[in-house]
Amino acid sequence: MLISSLNAAAFADTLILLVAPDTANPQATEQAGDVVRIYDTVTAQPLGFNIFHVSQYLPELTGNGQVFLTETQVERLNQLLTQVGFTAELAADLSPKFVIGYVKSAEAHPDSDHLQVTQVEVDHEQTLQIVCGAPNVAQGQKVVVAKIGAMMPNGQIIWPGALRGVTSDGMISAARELALPNAPKQHGILVMPADIPAGTPFDFDQAAAVVAAQNADKASI
Template structure:
């Protein structure tokens, strides 16, 4: 069975002008091969031939509605247009839309100490579709039964960091519990600690950055 690719899209006009950056698989340390046809550049593993990503130059010509800087979310029609562009330039139409939210409210169901760390914890966190993720967290204020902000695998943080599956000291971790400063929320405390959300927000609710800013403001006011 063919491995299903993810799709992470971003714009960075200041650094890459009118270029759409597409990532369909995690980067590796393996040698890569770069192939350009027209306005499309494909990046793939040299040994396996597996696609890692594409750069689409002059993207405004193909998708004029795309704006902003940072992660962008492509709908099914836009992905179809990009696949047609890949075919036109001699590549495979391998892009699949990913419409699932990447920042969601999570409910910390269980929390236990990491067996090989004095400050890390292993959290089982319920997110959307009743899914539970195992996430290793080092925040000093994390606790069971909290509502938190989860950056799922495939999320791009405001600083450009992409969340991939990983391990922390040998324990699998599939996501990140986020601090307000990591979410680049206004007036976020510049200290360690995740953002605790109101308890009445259902697990799996897409995170609203505007409402998150209001939560930060309320928490700051309560501490004054």
């Protein structure tokens, strides 16, 4: 897994790389040149890297928030790690992190009166179990799934987890969680048009148009 992000306002010219979720073990850092390695002190496994002066190594890289590195860019970063004395530990992750999902089933959570345990088909015919608390989630819907490794617009990262003892591998997203313009304030997921195939990479512009259409329909009632 490789989650990459830029935040020029907070960390000028620094690429932040995450390769694993935080652990309960103590963490430590070590720096060599323009690279800081963050690791678990018990397992010695890397959790992430900070690349300072990243424009010197990837001058073409732009953006704010989550960025997606090509295989060539990851190889150049691995060369940098090797040059400063670290192991080349980065692997490119080119799979889309926001996709259209099809809710195959939605059942009551065994230990909650408001959560539902859903089975959601995403890309590559994969089915994810996702615990969802939205009141409007239902079987048969097309929804927006933030998969493991997605970074939400507010900076939240989606990791494997569990809600009240039930595994949840992703998040079914609301329009406001996706920071879409004029997103409804009420609690509820964004339901996408039924004709969009499951697994389609999520299009933020298309979703904004869906929200606008839904708002227009409500206003006309």
